[in-house]
Amino acid sequence: xxxxxxxxxxxxxxxxDSGVLEEILREPEVAAWWGPxxxxxxxxxxxxxxxxxxxxxxDEEDDEDYRHASIDIFLSARHHGxxxxxxxxxxxxxxxxxDRGHHRITIDPAxxxxxAIRCYTKVGFKPVGAMREYERDPVSGEWRDGLLxxxxxxxxxD
Numbered sequence: 001x002x003x004x005x006x007x008x009x010x011x012x013x014x015x016x017d018s019g020v021l022e023e024i025l026r027e028p029e030v031a032a033w034w035g036p037x038x039x040x041x042x043x044x045x046x047x048x049x050x051x052x053x054x055x056x057x058x059d060e061e062d063d064e065d066y067r068h069a070s071i072d073i074f075l076s077a078r079h080h081g082x083x084x085x086x087x088x089x090x091x092x093x094x095x096x097x098x099d100r101g102h103h104r105i106t107i108d109p110a111x112x113x114x115x116a117i118r119c120y121t122k123v124g125f126k127p128v129g130a131m132r133e134y135e136r137d138p139v140s141g142e143w144r145d146g147l148l149x150x151x152x153x154x155x156x157x158d
Contacts, residue, residue: 004091013041018038108131108148112145
């Protein structure tokens with residue numbers, strides 16, 4: 001699978017990508033929001049100019065009465081602030097809506113992750129509400145709140 005964005009390409013993670021992705025997850029700016037993992041099987045590599053700079057994943061609810069998809073992403077700190085996260089999230093959201101037929105996409109950053117929230121807002125995601133003590137902080141182990149955001153197909157910014 002390969003999905004082309006304006007600047008990035010999303011493609012299946014290859015075995016040789018694992019080392020780079022593990023390094024990115026150890027970067028302090030990324031590790032603050034993501035815990036360590038070595039399971040990249042369900043992720044797509046975010047590729048810029050032939051180099052893996054992060055990963056994005058999605059999950060689909062297939063029950064007809066609740067059908068929607070969710071997204072999660074991490075990007076190397078060296079590439080923060082350049083619009084690559086926005087391009088990656090927008091590209092995957094468009095694919096999930098246009099090719100997979102979803103009418104709604106959700107994403108759930110930590111409430112304190114203002115950089116991520118700003119990125120998702122640029123794509124068109126809107127805050128739905130705070131989820132109290134939603135996830136464990138991978139550094140402190142304390143529970144932290146999450147922000148549920150969603151994007152409806154009719155609201156997707158082109």
